[in-house]
Amino acid sequence: MRVDAVTLFPEMIDRPLSESIVGRAREEGYLKLGFSNPRDFAGDRRRTVDDKPYGGGTGMLLMAEPVYKALLKVRKKNSTVILLTPKGRRFDQSAAQALAKKKHLVLICGHYEGIDERITPLADMELSIGDYVLTGGEPAAVVVIDAVTRLIPGVLKKSDATVKETFTGGLLEAPHYTRPGVWRGKEVPLALLSGNHGRIEDWRRARAAELTGISRPDLLPTAAKTRPRKKI
């Protein structure tokens, strides 16, 4: 997959996505990440990209033209253009799965107080990563690219890891343990040591349901739909 970010601060995205699994996915060619900087398309000698909002108000806005030119540099016929903004639809695991099927994503990162509204119709969708306000769309771009990259077939060597995990089944995951079996007096649950796969699965399902009820009860109705009960 190819992803291009339209951003004034490419380093904010490039650096965190050079580490760990996504860094390796880039080295191995699963993810090709590029950048287009509106600053390179400013119209004046001082390379201005922001201006005051019409009608007054606090803060500065990204001007439409430099963002538009930066977008045109990377947009192709098959691109999915995404505007990152706290006003967007909430990004979740099902959105990540849908985006992982695309050939080319272009992520437009707002900064300052936002972007001139006339840019919005150029995007296929607007996404937000949660109900809080960031200084810019770059950390959100990192989140979206990370979540999508790990779903590209081949990126995770154990592909099973994307099937049973948190959210995909609609529930939080059961807790995990590794050696030692007793750590500072705390024991690993016996079911996990039993070697009995049926018992281990039952234990995990029960803990997942219990944990979801405690931490994220809002997920339970969806989980019920996702995994219908067996008929008796």
Ligand code: 6GU
């Ligand atoms: Cl995508 N952008 C900004 N600036 N703030 C956010 C966000 C995006 N998602 C949540 N908060």
